[in-house]
Amino acid sequence: MIAFEEERRVTSTSLENAELVLPTSRDEAVHAFGDGSGVAVLGGGTILMPELSYGRLRPKRVLLLQDAGLSGVARNGGSLTIGAMTTVAELEQGPEPLGTAARNVADHEIRAQATLGGNLCAPAGGATPRGDLQAALIALGAQVKTAGKDGERTEPIEDFLAAPDRRLVLEVEIEEPQRAGYAAAHRPHAHAYTIVAVCAAETSAGLRVGLTGAGPSGVRAHSVEDALAAGASTQEAAQKALDDAQLQDDALASAWYRQRLLPVLVRRALDDLEGGT
Amino acid sequence: MRLTVNGEPRDLHSPPLTSLLTALREELEITSPKAGCHQGGCGACTVLVDGEARRSCLLPLAAVDGAAITTLEGLGTSDNLSSVQAAFDEHYAAQCGFCTSGFIMAATALIDRTPKASREDILTALSGHVCRCTGYIKIVSAVEAAAKGDVHPERVEPSFEPEEAEVLIPGSPA
Numbered sequence: 167m168i169a170f171e172e173e174r175r176v177t178s179t180s181l182e183n184a185e186l187v188l189p190t191s192r193d194e195a196v197h198a199f200g201d202g203s204g205v206a207v208l209g210g211g212t213i214l215m216p217e218l219s220y221g222r223l224r225p226k227r228v229l230l231l232q233d234a235g236l237s238g239v240a241r242n243g244g245s246l247t248i249g250a251m252t253t254v255a256e257l258e259q260g261p262e263p264l265g266t267a268a269r270n271v272a273d274h275e276i277r278a279q280a281t282l283g284g285n286l287c288a289p290a291g292g293a294t295p296r297g298d299l300q301a302a303l304i305a306l307g308a309q310v311k312t313a314g315k316d317g318e319r320t321e322p323i324e325d326f327l328a329a330p331d332r333r334l335v336l337e338v339e340i341e342e343p344q345r346a347g348y349a350a351a352h353r354p355h356a357h358a359y360t361i362v363a364v365c366a367a368e369t370s371a372g373l374r375v376g377l378t379g380a381g382p383s384g385v386r387a388h389s390v391e392d393a394l395a396a397g398a399s400t401q402e403a404a405q406k407a408l409d410d411a412q413l414q415d416d417a418l419a420s421a422w423y424r425q426r427l428l429p430v431l432v433r434r435a436l437d438d439l440e441g442g443t
Numbered sequence: 444m445r446l447t448v449n450g451e452p453r454d455l456h457s458p459p460l461t462s463l464l465t466a467l468r469e470e471l472e473i474t475s476p477k478a479g480c481h482q483g484g485c486g487a488c489t490v491l492v493d494g495e496a497r498r499s500c501l502l503p504l505a506a507v508d509g510a511a512i513t514t515l516e517g518l519g520t521s522d523n524l525s526s527v528q529a530a531f532d533e534h535y536a537a538q539c540g541f542c543t544s545g546f547i548m549a550a551t552a553l554i555d556r557t558p559k560a561s562r563e564d565i566l567t568a569l570s571g572h573v574c575r576c577t578g579y580i581k582i583v584s585a586v587e588a589a590a591k592g593d594v595h596p597e598r599v600e601p602s603f604e605p606e607e608a609e610v611l612i613p614g615s616p617a
């Protein structure tokens with residue numbers, strides 16, 4: 167993420183022509199977003215602001231979501247509905263493994279500004295993996311509610327992450343897990359960037375495993391889940407994660423290193439799950 | 444857009460998507476927040492927004508309309524330093540000084556919110572701030588001292604006021 171691009175001089179001139187839209191309700195936000203063409207959505211802005219400041223992104227319209235009433239966590243029985251503008255800081259005490267994943271994002275100044283919606287929509291970073299909450303949400307079987315072309319829809323997070331078309335994220339629904347596990351390797355830095363993280367959770371829908379740093383966005387480790395269901399040991403099942411991963415080199419680690427790291431972390435996350443939370 | 448900056452109401456005319464950092468430095472000429480990276484990675488731009496430490500480079504002006512902003516200029520004066528400022532002086536926690544205002548603002552917010560902040564709390568609160576010079580140890584000691592109230596502003600030497608430029612290089616035009 168600390169990738170210094172060619173243009174380092176910050177100018178504000180390119181921002182003068184952008185139309186700024188500040189919806190004050192969810193409906194206004196959905197209406198202003200429309201089919202999403204030509205609109206840049208600003209959640210917390212921790213990814214988008216540098217793009218605007220350095221002039222790498224010159225949108226015609228910028229939709230500022232902060233007053234759109236999309237933040238907050240509502241509990242309904244065993245499930246939680248989390249608004250897209252809920253900050254990563256607010257999720258730090260959330261159900262595991264989401265809480266741990268949130269505590270591992272950047273530092274507390276960034277976490278207090280960064281949002282869930284921005285994390286879900288984080289464009290694949292060239293330098294480091296980002297969107298670290300995605301793996302936890304995959305493990306928790308999250309359903310993502312979005313608006314855009316063809317209206318509103320709710321879909322599993324894996325489908326949302328796979329669909330390239332631009333959507334406005336409204337909220338995410340998760341179930342409180344019976345058990346959860348987490349294991350990660352970080353790169354020490356001013357911020358502990360996550361090289362690879364593995365999130366596991368058991369909900370009423372079964373056991374799911376989500377991976378960070380194993381592809382351009384969060385990856386669901388179906389092969390691990392299937393192997394466990396077929397009675398494989400955690401050791402054997404963990405090795406299967408390589409079948410689901412698309413490992414990449416980046417500023418934090420090589421694909422070579424990740425290939426060796428991933429099965430170890432999957433096994434640790436599964437052991438953590440066995441240990442109970 | 445209107446902000447309260449260091450206690451004074453200020454109207455701003457920069458475009459609403461300008462970063463708070465650029466607006467503070469270039470429109471209001473408040474230069475303690477530094478533009479180290481302008482992308483969230485260094486913490487040199489940290490200011491207080493309604494009392495909370497925030498990276499001013501990541502905040503568009505439109506997002507802070509109406510907020511109260513505090514920068515280093517709003518803490519103490521050279522004759523009357525805030526306790527965190529005095530602790531930085533006493534513990535020699537600044538060398539080139541580029542990172543210093545960001546660290547002081549983050550430490551000030553921490554101590555306001557957690558008056559008896561532990562070393563662990565301090566490391567966590569400052570973890571996003573980069574210093575190229577000090578090696579951090581002196582910064583952490585300074586903040587620990589400030590958190591314990593172990594500061595002695597009276598020991599701070601008065602600021603250096605050069606009387607007249609000396610000609611250091613014989614024959615130079617100066």
Ligand SMILES: Cc1cc2nc3c(=O)[nH]c(=O)nc-3n(C[C@H](O)[C@H](O)[C@H](O)COP(=O)(O)OP(=O)(O)OC[C@H]3O[C@@H](n4cnc5c(N)ncnc54)[C@H](O)[C@@H]3O)c2cc1C
Binds near residue numbers: 207
């Ligand atoms: C120093 C630093 C360290 C970081 N470390 C980490 C880390 O460890 N792990 C990690 O995961 N991330 C990290 N990040 C990246 C970032 O802070 C987080 O991913 C954050 O959650 C992004 O949220 P945001 O609201 O700030 O995003 P924004 O900048 O507001 O938006 C990011 C993208 O999502 C889109 N978007 C935002 N909200 C919505 C919505 N509701 N609907 C549709 N699109 C939307 C935007 O248009 C943009 O394309 C770091 C960033 C910095 C600056």
Ligand code: FES
Binds near residue numbers: 477488498
């Ligand atoms: S200038 Fe804001 S974090 Fe570096």
Ligand code: FES
Binds near residue numbers: 537538540
């Ligand atoms: S004193 Fe020079 S960067 Fe910290």
